[in-house]
Amino acid sequence: MKKALAVLLAAVMCCTLLSACGQPETTDPTEGTEGTQTETNAADLVYAVEAGSAGEAIAKEKGWQTNPVTAQADTLMEVSAGTSDAAIIDLLMAAAMTGEGTSYPDLTYDSQGLTTEEYGIGCRKGSDLAQYINNVLAEAYADGTMKEIATTYKLQDALVEQPAAEEFTPAADGDVAYIQDKGTLIVGITEFEPMDYKDENGQWIGFDADMAKVVAEKLGVEVQFVVIDWDNKIMELDSKNVDVLWNGMTLTDEVKNSMECTNPYFNNAQVVVTAGK
Incomplete structure (x- = not known):
């Protein structure tokens, strides 16, 4: 296969x-x-x-x-x-x-x-978290972490090469500071193998889940995965019930107009x- x-x-x-x-x-x-x-x-x-x-x-x-x-x-x-x-x-x-x-x-x-x-990650419109994640993805791609995680789930051939990290200073009143202050990165997901799903011990794993853990570690916070109604994903994001949508999300025009999206990281098809x- x-x-x-x-x-x-x-x-x-x-x-x-x-x-x-x-x-x-x-x-x-x-x-x-x-x-x-x-x-x-x-x-x-x-x-x-x-x-x-x-x-x-x-x-x-x-x-x-x-x-x-x-x-x-x-x-x-x-x-x-x-x-x-x-x-x-x-x-x-x-x-x-x-x-x-x-x-x-x-x-x-x-x-x-x-x-x-293509897949991307969604943050609130105007959020500085999207650029922060872009830089983490860039570093993880460059040092091989991203490919190693993708290989675990047999997805390495779908990876999109990441551009180099950019100079970036989080805003004092931005989402990065907000997340670090509360100590938790809340990730909105659905159960979606091989991106976000539970192992035999009930722990969230998958490519997206593992990469979200990498971002949370860089932020110095805990990660929390919350299953949402995907049809209401923009409302969940804007109401701050979740901080980021990270669930094999297709970068459609509607998505890109409704939220701040990261660079694409996977190729896909329906x-x-x-x-x-």
């Missing part, structure tokens, strides 16, 4: 270079598939999607019927149970959780994908998951 994932992610990375500056580039899975089930029945299927996610936005754009659920992982449960015909989720989750040797061995995904896109034949 690792070799297949590397090939898929390499293809996604190449496509992303062509579309990284705008809204995720969408493709129509019905194109070039004359006579297939995808072409004839795509609009008749019910797609499980995470509410507020890029997958839901794509389904709505195409006029497809949706079954919104709380988390991306729940979409796979819907397909496995037969309560939805298909799911639209992130490629990185699909590769980690479907197919032989995974939690859903009987599910499969269409490698063609519906989009090419894919359709169905029950295997």
Whole structure:
């Protein structure tokens, strides 16, 4: 599976270079598939999607019927149970959780994908925390920490090279000072393997969780992970219920207009998951 994932992610990375500056580039899975089930029945299927996610936005754009659920992982449960015909989720989750040797061995995904896109981290509009995180990511990329963590979750081929750290002085009344004063970095997440999920001891792990711990350590504070309704993520951020959204978040135009985002750090795509034949 690792070799297949590397090939898929390499293809996604190449496509992303062509579309990284705008809204995720969408493709129509019905194109070039004359006579297939995808072409004839795509609009008749019910797609499980995470509410507020890029997958839901794509389904709505195409006029497809949706079954919104709380988390991306729940979409796979819907397909496995037969309560939805298909799911639209992130490629990185699909590769980690479907197919032989995974939690859903009987599910499969269409490698063609519906989009090419990038992940970023969201802070409050105008927050100095975004630049602080950018600098931590830059340092972690340069010294190999970021690649080491990505390799733990077999995601190294999806990493985006980070620009060099910039000169930066946190504002006295900014979010960095606010977080250091209260002593906790509160991270808004959903359960999303391989980005944020619990191990057998109930501890949060995953690429995003591990990198959030690195940032918290640099800040000199504790990290706290809070599961939120992803559809209400901007409200959770603006109301200071959480300090940062760090959960494999796609950098759509809506996201970038609603919050202060970091540099992209992962390449991704939206894919359709169905029950295997």
